[in-house]
Structure formats: structure tokens, C-alpha cells
Amino acid sequence: MSRYTASEIEPKWQAAWDEAQSFLARRDPARPKYYVLEMFPYPSGRIHMGHVRNYTMGDVIARYKMSCGFSVLHPMGWDAFGMPAENAAMERGGHPKDWTYGNIADMRAQMKPLGLSIDWSREFATCDPEYYGQQQSMFIDFMDKGLVYRKAATVNWDPVDMTVLANEQVIDGKGWRSGAPVERRELTQWFFKISDFSEELLDAIDGLDSWPEKVKLMQRNWIGRSRGLQFSFSLIDGPHGHDRIEVYTTRPDTLMGASFVGISPDHPLARMLERENPEVAAFNAECRRMGTSEEELEKAEKLGLDTGLSVRHPFDTAWELPVYIANFILMDYGTGAIFGCPGHDQRDHDFCRKYGLPIIDTFLPLDGDWDVQADPYVPAKTEKVRFTRLVAGENVQTCDEAVEAAIGFCEANGVGQGVTKFRLRDWGLSRQRYWGCPIPVVHCEVCGVVPERKANLPVRLPDDVAFDKPGNPLDRHPTWRDVPCPSCGKPARRETDTMDTFVDSSWYFARFTAPRAGTPTNLADADYWMNVDQYIGGIEHAILHLLYSRFFARAMHICGHLPAKSIEPFDALFTQGMVTHEIYVTRDERDRPVYHLPEHVEWHESGARLGATGEPVEVIPSAKMSKSKKNVVDPENIIRQYGADTARWFVLSDSPPERDVEWTAAGAEAAAKHLARVYRLAAEIADAPGEGPQGADEDLRRAMHRTIHDVTMGIESFGFNAAIAKLYAFSNTLAKSGAGATAKREAARALAQLMSPMTPHLSEELWHLLGGEGLVTGAPWPRADAAYLVEDTVTLPIQINGKRRSEITVARDLSKEEVEKLVLADNAVLKALDGGAPRKLIVVPGRIVNVVL
RNA sequence: GCCCGAGUGGCGGAACGGUAGACGCAGCGGAUUCAAAAUCCGCCGCCUUCACGGGCGUGAGAGUUCGAAUCUCUCCUCGGGCACCA
Numbered sequence: 001m002s003r004y005t006a007s008e009i010e011p012k013w014q015a016a017w018d019e020a021q022s023f024l025a026r027r028d029p030a031r032p033k034y035y036v037l038e039m040f041p042y043p044s045g046r047i048h049m050g051h052v053r054n055y056t057m058g059d060v061i062a063r064y065k066m067s068c069g070f071s072v073l074h075p076m077g078w079d080a081f082g083m084p085a086e087n088a089a090m091e092r093g094g095h096p097k098d099w100t101y102g103n104i105a106d107m108r109a110q111m112k113p114l115g116l117s118i119d120w121s122r123e124f125a126t127c128d129p130e131y132y133g134q135q136q137s138m139f140i141d142f143m144d145k146g147l148v149y150r151k152a153a154t155v156n157w158d159p160v161d162m163t164v165l166a167n168e169q170v171i172d173g174k175g176w177r178s179g180a181p182v183e184r185r186e187l188t189q190w191f192f193k194i195s196d197f198s199e200e201l202l203d204a205i206d207g208l209d210s211w212p213e214k215v216k217l218m219q220r221n222w223i224g225r226s227r228g229l230q231f232s233f234s235l236i237d238g239p240h241g242h243d244r245i246e247v248y249t250t251r252p253d254t255l256m257g258a259s260f261v262g263i264s265p266d267h268p269l270a271r272m273l274e275r276e277n278p279e280v281a282a283f284n285a286e287c288r289r290m291g292t293s294e295e296e297l298e299k300a301e302k303l304g305l306d307t308g309l310s311v312r313h314p315f316d317t318a319w320e321l322p323v324y325i326a327n328f329i330l331m332d333y334g335t336g337a338i339f340g341c342p343g344h345d346q347r348d349h350d351f352c353r354k355y356g357l358p359i360i361d362t363f364l365p366l367d368g369d370w371d372v373q374a375d376p377y378v379p380a381k382t383e384k385v386r387f388t389r390l391v392a393g394e395n396v397q398t399c400d401e402a403v404e405a406a407i408g409f410c411e412a413n414g415v416g417q418g419v420t421k422f423r424l425r426d427w428g429l430s431r432q433r434y435w436g437c438p439i440p441v442v443h444c445e446v447c448g449v450v451p452e453r454k455a456n457l458p459v460r461l462p463d464d465v466a467f468d469k470p471g472n473p474l475d476r477h478p479t480w481r482d483v484p485c486p487s488c489g490k491p492a493r494r495e496t497d498t499m500d501t502f503v504d505s506s507w508y509f510a511r512f513t514a515p516r517a518g519t520p521t522n523l524a525d526a527d528y529w530m531n532v533d534q535y536i537g538g539i540e541h542a543i544l545h546l547l548y549s550r551f552f553a554r555a556m557h558i559c560g561h562l563p564a565k566s567i568e569p570f571d572a573l574f575t576q577g578m579v580t581h582e583i584y585v586t587r588d589e590r591d592r593p594v595y596h597l598p599e600h601v602e603w604h605e606s607g608a609r610l611g612a613t614g615e616p617v618e619v620i621p622s623a624k625m626s627k628s629k630k631n632v633v634d635p636e637n638i639i640r641q642y643g644a645d646t647a648r649w650f651v652l653s654d655s656p657p658e659r660d661v662e663w664t665a666a667g668a669e670a671a672a673k674h675l676a677r678v679y680r681l682a683a684e685i686a687d688a689p690g691e692g693p694q695g696a697d698e699d700l701r702r703a704m705h706r707t708i709h710d711v712t713m714g715i716e717s718f719g720f721n722a723a724i725a726k727l728y729a730f731s732n733t734l735a736k737s738g739a740g741a742t743a744k745r746e747a748a749r750a751l752a753q754l755m756s757p758m759t760p761h762l763s764e765e766l767w768h769l770l771g772g773e774g775l776v777t778g779a780p781w782p783r784a785d786a787a788y789l790v791e792d793t794v795t796l797p798i799q800i801n802g803k804r805r806s807e808i809t810v811a812r813d814l815s816k817e818e819v820e821k822l823v824l825a826d827n828a829v830l831k832a833l834d835g836g837a838p839r840k841l842i843v844v845p846g847r848i849v850n851v852v853l
Numbered sequence: 854g855c856c857c858g859a860g861u862g863g864c865g866g867a868a869c870g871g872u873a874g875a876c877g878c879a880g881c882g883g884a885u886u887c888a889a890a891a892u893c894c895g896c897c898g899c900c901u902u903c904a905c906g907g908g909c910g911u912g913a914g915a916g917u918u919c920g921a922a923u924c925u926c927u928c929c930u931c932g933g934g935c936a937c938c939a
Contacts, residue, residue: 042939082939155937166937218857218934294935298854328854332936347854424936431937501939539933542857547936577859578932654865654877658858660932662865666878674877677892722867725876732876797872802920804872842919848871852919 004679004762006643013764014115022066022777025073025119027528034070035529036062037509039537039545040077043125044084045103047110048625049579049663050538052635053651055116057576057720058536060652060757062117064715067756067781073529075512076111076118078104078125081132081436082501083166089467096435097463100127110636114644115760117777122515126504127435131511133458134520135503136440140451141559143441147193150449153428154266154292154332157185161470164432170291177470184266184288189430190439190497194551198223198422201550210572212658215542222543224423226250229407231416233261233311233339236320239276242269245311245323246335248421252410253402254341256389257362259352261311261323262304262338266331273307273325280305280325287327294330302351303327314415315391326351332425343372362389363399427548429500432472434465436498444485444492453486459494472496505545506552509535509569510562520561530566539575539658546573574718577660579651581631584617586610595630598665599637625663633663645759646672652720652758675762678731678751682766685734685748688741697743703733704747705788711754712784720758727755745770750782798823799850800832808849816843823849 017023027033038058041051055076062074078100085096104125124131142148156165160178164187169176194201202223205216229252232244245261263270265287274281283305290296304324313319321339328347329338342352343361349372352359361372363385370377379385384397392409396402407418430439438459440452452459462480465473474480474496485492507520513529514522537545553569556562562569584596602611609616625632638647650671655661707730714723734747749770756763756776767776791812796819798806806828810819820841823829829838829851840852 039939044939079939083937084939164937167935168938170937214857221856222935224856292937295854298935300854427936433937500937502936505939538939539858540939541934543934544936545939656866659866660859664865664878667865670878673891680892721865722876725867728876795872799871799920802871802918807872840919842871844871844920847869848920850871850919 004676004765006645006761007640009765010113010115010644010761013761014112016764016775017115017117017777020775020777022775023072023074023117023119024121025075025529026071027525028071029528031069031071033073033529034062034065034534035073035513035532036065036534037075037512037532037536039535039541040079040505040508041107042082042084043078043080043100043103043107045106047107047635049633049635049651050625051111052114052647053579053657053661054536054538054576055111055114056648056651056758057574057657057718058534059114059116059118059648059760060715060720061534061536063757063760063777064781066117066778067753069780072117073122073512074117074119075122075515076116076120077123077508077512077515078107078127079501079505079508080104080125080127081498081504083433083435085435086433086467090470093467095463095465096467097127097461100125100435113639114635114648117760122512124511124515126437126501126508129458129460130516131508132437132504133460134511134517135437135499135507136452136457136459137454138507138520138556138559138561139440139499140454141561142192142555143451145555145558147196147555147558149191149193150188151191152186153189153191154184155187155189155432156291157183158470159183163471167291167293173289173291181289182291184290184292187430187432189428192427192429192551192555194427194548195422195424197551197554198424199225200554201424201547202422204550204568208568208570208573211570212573212575215539215546215573215575218542219547222424222547226421226423227403227407228252228419228421229255229403229410229416230419231314231410233314233321235323236310236312238269238309240272242272245269245337247337247339248334248419249339251341251344251399251403252391252406252416253399254344254362255313255315255339255391255406257341257343257360258313258321258339259342259348259357259360260304260340260355261321262326262329262340262351263323264329264331264336265325265327267325267329267336269309269323270307270325280307283325287325290327292330297328297330300327302347302354304351304355306355314410322357324355334421342376344376344378346376346378349376360389363387363402427500427502427551429503430497431500432475432496433498434461434467434473436501437504438474439495439497439499441495442483442486442492443495444488444490446490447485447487447492450485450487450492456486474498502544502548503552506548507556509549510553510556510566520556523560523563526561526566527563530562530569532570534572534574535570536574536576538578542575546570574657576657577655579625579663580660581625581633581663583629583631586615586617597630598633638668642668642672643675643761645762646675649675649724649759653724654721656721657718674728674731675759677735678755679762679766681731681735682748682752682769685741685744686769686771688744696738697740700734700737700739700743700747702788703730703737704750705784708750708754708782709784709789712781715757724758727751730754752776753779753782794846796846797848798826798829799848800829801853802850805829805832812846816845819843819845819849823851 036058038054062072066072080100085100088099089096156170158165158175158178158180160180165175170182174181202225205219208216228248228250230248232246234244235242265284274284290300304326307323309323310320311323340348342349342359359373364370366384366386381400382398391406396405410416440459442450444450462477481494483494509532510521514525553562554567557564557567584601586594588594600611601617602609650668654667707726710726711723749772752763752766753776763776793809794812795807795809797804806826808822820843838851842850
């Protein structure tokens with residue numbers, strides 16, 4: 001009997017699939033379609049286990065749906081623009097384009113041996129001019145529809161390198177290369193008007209039935225609809241015509257506890273003051289040394305500067321509040337001004353303690369004492385509280401009610417207005433970088449901002465650029481930059497900003513439906529293939545990528561590039577966990593960590609040691625595989641060692657797909673052993689002659705149909721690990737079965753087929769061995785016969801006071817009364833009752849019995 | 854700091870509010886072998902008991918329920934996101 005040799009079997013069947021064009025997506029109106037998509041990779045150069053996991057999951061779905069008779073679209077492409085290519089060019093020389101396309105070729109070569117059911121004829125990279133040219137065309141369409149505009153926005157500015165930095169490139173407030181303290185700077189930038197869609201994007205979340213609740217919740221919170229009060233404080237002796245400070249608050253119920261008014265260092269009033277007051281100028285400059293991220297802002301020590309100005313409280317003109325400039329208020333949020341209520345907010349409490357401002361309560365717990373001087377009292381909004389200082393309304397009991405009452409009161413008295421606001425801000429898409437999609441507009445002194453003519457698209461990135469200096473080489477490229485105005489023909493300047501790479505990934509799924517079309521999409525193809533039936537990717541994209549894509553689908557529909565049904569482009573979403581690995585570290589002479597690849601570590605009884613030197617190795621618990629920690633396993637090596645099916649089987653088997661999976665050598669070894677065992681088992685069955693004993697046939701059939709049912713449900717519900725556990729159990733049953741040869745052969749064939757989405761190569765081999773017709777790929781999925789799924793008897797556990805104490809086996813459809821009789825006659829129950837009667841007897845038919853004493 | 858998750862044996866994990874620990878790994882015992890590898894069979898949460906059995910157990914604490922790993926609240930730890938990483 002031959003052995004299972006992945007290195008021979010896998011290429012053989014991959015060639016067979018190619019030959020049969022098994023994965024070519026065909027628009028077939030006669031069949032239902034299924035579009036399965038995994039988030040496309042960034043071409044870093046190496047695939048990692050996270051990719052293997054992601055694409056294997058998609059592949060299981062794609063192959064399963066194929067077998068269910070769907071016309072399946074399962075494409076692959078490359079999210080190819082972005083910073084790393086420019087960084088590589090700066091560090092190692094060369095061109096971002098060469099680096100990127102080289103990486104794509106490498107990664108494609110690493111991916112092919114996995115045997116994924118991908119239609120490679122649709123492959124593209126977002127840095128292909130054919131792709132980004134269509135993106136530019138859509139940008140112009142968006143301009144026509146008023147979905148794009150320009151405004152000033154804040155960026156991280158490296159004053160030494162004279163370049164804009166990404167948040168990632170700001171480390172401890174300093175530029176990652178220059179080490180210079182970063183400054184905030186205002187630039188005029190392009191924006192998508194995603195905020196026009198705030199309400200719609202929020203409300204439409206309710207219809208996303210097959211999205212994880214957690215993702216929907218995160219998106220809802222991100223869009224952040226709030227009801228609040230818009231009003232203004234009047235300035236006392238406001239300088240230079242500044243007579244009021246506009247504020248929006250979601251907590252007007254706490255207005256009677258106001259202690260100060262805070263404004264952003266970039267607030268017009270603050271900017272005016274800094275021109276006259278060196279102290280203000282110094283403070284504002286200090287504030288601007290912080291990065292732009294909300295995280296940094298919120299974590300930084302809260303600082304304020306008393307401007308010396310005061311405002312009047314809107315309800316009591318005698319009540320004056322000081323005006324502070326505060327470093328934690330960003331001009332981009334709301335009005336760039338807040339009022340502080342230290343009695344009911346931790347941040348304001350800290351601030352007032354620090355600057356000696358009064359702390360006033362406006363409500364307290366219903367019962368008991370609370371000293372707001374020591375700690376702010378922050379109840380849940382629906383919690384009933386005892387009001388001490390009410391803006392309005394005697395009958396309010398909760399903060400929610402008080403907010404509405406306060407808004408009503410303010411509107412009635414002309415102090416302010418109730419408004420609904422959204423947290424979602426417009427999407428700034430300008431990037432001051434080379435390796436991105438050029439924004440297709442020209443700046444003309446006469447005509448202003450003019451879109452490029454569509455006939456001139458794509459606006460190609462120039463190839464002759466150098467990365468010896470920091471900054472955007474497009475700015476320094478006169479022959480590319482200087483062009484005639486598309487409108488008047490006079491000398492003008494091309495926009496040198498490129499687009500955020502999130503733009504590229506916001507519509508690639510639509511492009512896959514017609515990847516070579518001369519327009520962004522082809523409506524007939526989009527109409528057939530859209531929507532994505534199942535989208536699979538990392539939870540880290542739960543907000544931005546998915547929200548931007550939802551916006552883009554709407555914008556594309558407005559411009560006629562997608563049908564109305566596709567404004568929600570992803571019908572179902574699954575967010576998978578990461579692949580992790582232990583980290584191995586030794587220390588150098590200065591006690592700095594030195595990381596080691598798992599393949600360089602050996603295990604001895606004394607623990608882990610370096611294979612080369614025998615030096616003991618410290619083992620740090622599993623974390624996301626990353627190059628810097630060297631806790632990576634190269635899929636290429638794993639495939640070479642065990643084969644693709646083993647890698648696929650393992651990444652699916654041990655952990656639920658939404659959770660992180662830890663890669664262990666032992667786990668991979670176990671997967672390989674099991675597949676070899678299944679092969680031996682099937683080969684033995686294939687060789688067995690004639691009919692054997694038939695007494696056990698029915699038991700095996702029963703197990704087979706149960707397994708068909710369980711595995712099918714498992715795949716449908718992304719319970720791959722549970723499905724695989726059932727497959728283990730079934731192969732054990734099959735190995736021990738005393739059934740006849742025909743029944744065993746039937747069972748083995750079902751096993752091969754049920755495994756085929758996970759281990760397609762092995763399954764093809766077994767299918768062939770067991771006399772299956774043609775390829776198992778695409779062969780009709782087995783159906784569970786319901787007659788085999790029902791059991792005649794059930795075993796009911798008997799609980800006494802909620803603890804399992806006994807059990808009875810009864811006919812499945814025995815009446816409740818009969819069950820009760822049998823339970824009361826049970827020895828353990830009789831003993832527990834000790835002659836008395838139970839207080840309560842709960843019978844859950846078919847499940848459990850509970851006797852309450 | 855804010856938003857969202859996760860936490861179950863030595864390990865990965867299973868479990869429509871209904872027998873906690875399926876399945877796998879590791880470990881232990883046995884078969885086979887001159888021996889080993891490979892393979893096959895059996896045991897395997899913790900404490901207690903010769904045994905039958907009993908007690909305890911799903912990050913901690915409370916609550917709802919006849920019954921909670923599962924629902925609610927508070928807390929702890931870890932992970933994801935926070936708008937220029939992709």
C-alpha cells in the first residue's frame with residue numbers, strides 16, 4: 001500500500017484543477033451565484049500564517065458553495081500602494097514599483113501551493129494604472145456630484161525632514177527618522193463628504209443581519225449619533241469683536257455644575273490671543289507639539305491656561321466662568337470649545353482639582369452620601385438620581401430625562417437649541433506621498449481647481465523619481481508637476497498629493513466583478529456578482545475599512561457604478577482571529593532582548609535552548625506573529641515539510657475561527673499524523689475485497705449521516721474547529737466499525753468529501769482511490785438523510801436541586817406525565833425525597849429533569 | 854483616556870439557559886518490535902476514598918433562574934480600534 005506523500009499528490013491535483021478550469025468564475029444566469037472574498041493582502045513580500053488562515057477559511061466556503069451548486073466568484077488581488085514601499089526605496093534604494101511588483105510575484109508563488117480555489121484570471125494590484133486610472137475617473141465623478149471638497153486640516157509635521165508624518169511615524173512626539181519634536185501643521189487637503197451619509201450609514205447597520213454584533217456596535221459608536229444642546233456663552237469684555245463662545249454639549253443636565261469654559265489652542269479666540277500674549281503663544285505652541293491622534297490627546301497630561309477672560313452663565317448673568325485654553329480639546333471636534341463639569345466627569349474633575357476651580361454637584365445618588373469634592377459622581381444615563389440643581393423640570397428622575405428637559409427649557413427661553421450631531425468626521429484622503437493614486441486635478445491660477453480630462457486618465461505616477469531626500473518626490477518633479485490647465489490651457493500645476501490607500505481598498509471588491517472593464521465597473525457583471533455574499537478578514541478593519549467601503553458603495557451608486565442593491569456591499573461578514581506564536585528571547589551583554597526564530601530553538605528537558613549554542617532561551621507567551629519579535633513560522637517551510645493540506649487542516653482545527661490560534665509545532669505534527677491515518681484507513685477500505693459482515697452497517701450509516709449533518713452545519717456557521725472535531729470522531733468510528741465493505745466504502749467516500757473543503761488535495765486522492773466519479777471538487781455535496789438523524793430513545797439526566805444525580809433512558813416521545821412517574825420511581829430520587837414529595841418537578845422534554853426539594 | 858471583544862483541565866478548545874471538559878495535543882499504562890521510530894489499544898479536571906461514592910470546579914465578586922461557562926451588574930487581566938500602519 002502506498003503512503004500519503006503530499007509533495008507528490010498536491011501538485012498533481014492542482015494541475016488537474018487548472019486543467020479543468022475548476023475555479024474560473026463564470027457568469028451563469030441559470031445558477032445562483034456566490035461571491036466569497038477575503039480581505040486582500042498588502043504585498044509585504046512574504047505570506048504569513050495569518051494569510052494562510054484567512055484564505056483557507058474563504059477557500060472552505062468557496063469550495064463548499066461550489067459543491068452546493070453555486071457559481072462561485074473567489075478572486076485575489078493586492079492592496080499595493082502604501083508607505084512600506086517608499087520606506088524600502090529610502091532604505092535600500094530601488095523603486096517602490098519594482099519592490100512592490102517583486103513582492104507580488106513572490107507572494108503569489110508562495111500562495112499557489114496552498115491549492116486555493118482562486119480565479120487567478122481576475123487578479124490585479126491597486127498600483128496597476130488600469131486600476132487607479134478607474135479610481136481617478138470615479139474621483140472626478142464624485143467631484144461632479146459634490147462628494148469631494150477641500151479644507152484645511154491638521155497634520156503631523158517633521159520640521160527637520162520637512163515632511164508630513166503618519167501617526168505611526170511619530171514616536172513619543174518625535175519624528176521616527178529625524179528625532180525632531182513633531183509639530184501640528186495646517187494644510188489644505190481633499191475630503192470625502194462621508195458625514196453627509198452619517199445618518200444613513202448608521203441606520204443601515206440595522207439591516208446588516210449577518211454581520212457580527214460587535215462590529216455593528218463599534219460602527220454605531222464610531223458614527224456616534226448624539227442628542228445635545230447647542231448654545232453659546234457670552235464673553236465679558238471679549239477682545240476684537242469676539243463676543244461669544246459657541247458650545248455643543250450632550251450633557252446640558254449638568255450645566256448648573258459648570259466650572260469653566262475650555263477652548264482648543266486652535267480656536268479662533270485662542271489664535272487671536274496668542275498674537276498679543278506671549279504666554280498664550282508659548283502655551284499654544286506647547287500644545288501643538290503633540291501628535292494629532294485622539295489616543296495621544298486623551299492620554300496626555302491635561303494642561304490648561306487661564307486666559308483671564310470670563311463668560312456669563314446662560315442661566316444666571318451674575319455667574320461668571322473663567323475661560324481656559326486646554327490641550328485636550330481639538331478644533332476638529334464639535335465647536336472646539338466645551339464647558340467643564342467637574343462634579344460628574346472624571347477629566348473635568350482632574351482639571352478643576354489641578355487649577356483650583358470649584359466642584360459643584362447637580363445630582364447625587366438616590367440614597368447614601370457622595371462627596372463630589374473627592375470623586376465625580378457618574379451614574380448610568382438611565383439610573384434614577386436625586387437632583388440638587390436642575391436646569392428645568394421638576395419631575396425628571398434620570399439624566400436622560402434631565403437632558404431633554406434642559407433642552408426644552410433652553411429652547412423656550414431662547415438660550416440654545418436641541419440638535420442631533422454625529423461624531424463621524426469627513427474622510428481626509430490627501431497624502432503627501434509618492435506611492436499612491438494621484439489625485440487627478442490641476443491647479444490653475446485662472447480657473448482654480450480643475451479636474452483632469454477623463455480622456456487623459458490615468459494620471460500615471462512618473463517612474464523617474466528619487467528617494468534620496470525625505471518628502472514627496474512628486475513635489476520636486478517639474479516635468480510631471482507642470483502641465484497645461486485642462487480647461488484654459490494656460491500653464492498650471494498638477495496636484496501632487498496622492499490618495500489614502502483606504503480609497504484603493506474601498507471598491508476593489510466591485511472591480512473584481514469586471515477586472516478588465518474600461519469603466520470602473522460593468523453594470524451587468526456587478527449586477528450578477530454583487531453583493532459579496534461572504535467577506536472575511538481581520539477584526540482590526542472593523543471600523544475604518546468597512547465604513548469607508550460602505551460609503552464608497554453609496555457614492556458609486558450615485559455615480560452609476562453600482563446597482564442600488566449594492567449600497568451595502570457585504571451581505572455577510574466574518575472577522576477572524578490572529579495566528580500567534582510563543583516568543584523566544586535571550587539577552588545580549590547590555591541586557592537588551594535578542595529574539596530568535598522558532599526553527600532555531602530546541603526543546604530539552606531543562607527547557608528551551610538555542611539549537612546552535614545550547615544557550616537557554618526565555619519563552620514569552622504567545623503573541624501575534626511579527627517580524628520584529630521573530631515569532632514567525634514561514635508557511636512555505638510548513639508546506640514543504642508537511643504539505644498544504646496539513647497547514648490548512650491545522651489552522652482550521654484547533655481554535656474557533658474568530659479567536660486567535662496559537663501555532664505550535666506539535667499541533668502541525670498532529671494534523672499531519674491524522675491526515676496520514678485517514679489516508680491509510682481509506683486505502684485499506686479501497687483495497688478490501690467483496691462484502692464483509694453487514695450487521696454494523698446501519699450504525700455506520702447513522703454515524704455518517706449525523707456527521708454529514710454536523711459538518712455541513714459547522715461549515716455554514718463558521719464552526720470549522722467543531723466540524724473538524726466531528727470529522728475526527730467519524731474517522732475513529734469508521735476505523736473501528738465492523739460494517740461491510742460496501743458500507744465502509746460509502747462512509748469513506750463521504751469522509752473524503754466532507755473533508756474536501758479543508759483538505760482538497762488529500763480528498764481528491766481518496767475520492768479517486770475509492771472510485772469516485774471525476775473530481776471531488778465541485779461534486780454535489782452529500783445530503784444528510786433525516787431518517788438517520790433521529791434516535792428512538794433519549795437519556796435524560798435527573799438533577800436534584802440542580803445537581804446531576806441520576807439518569808433515565810426513555811422513549812423519545814414519552815409523555816411528560818409518564819416521565820414524571822418514572823423519575824419519582826428512580827432510586828436516587830426516592831432516596832433524596834426520603835418519603836416526602838418534591839416541591840417542584842421540572843421536565844424539559846428530551847433534555848433534562850430537575851427535582852426541587 | 855474612550856469604544857469593542859476575550860478569559861473553561863498541564864495545553865488548544867467543546868457545550869440551543871439544561872449531564873461542564875466533545876475532539877485534539879501533552880502525559881501515563883499496555884500491545885507490537887532484538888531495539889527504536891511508526892502504528893494500535895486503554896487511562897487521563899482537582900481534592901478525598903481500598904472501593905462504592907462524596908466534595909470542589911468555567912478570571913474575581915454579587916445578582917436573575919428550578920437550573921448560569923452561557924443572561925445582568927461591578928472589578929481584574931489580556932487583545933483589537935481610536936480617523937495618516939495596512
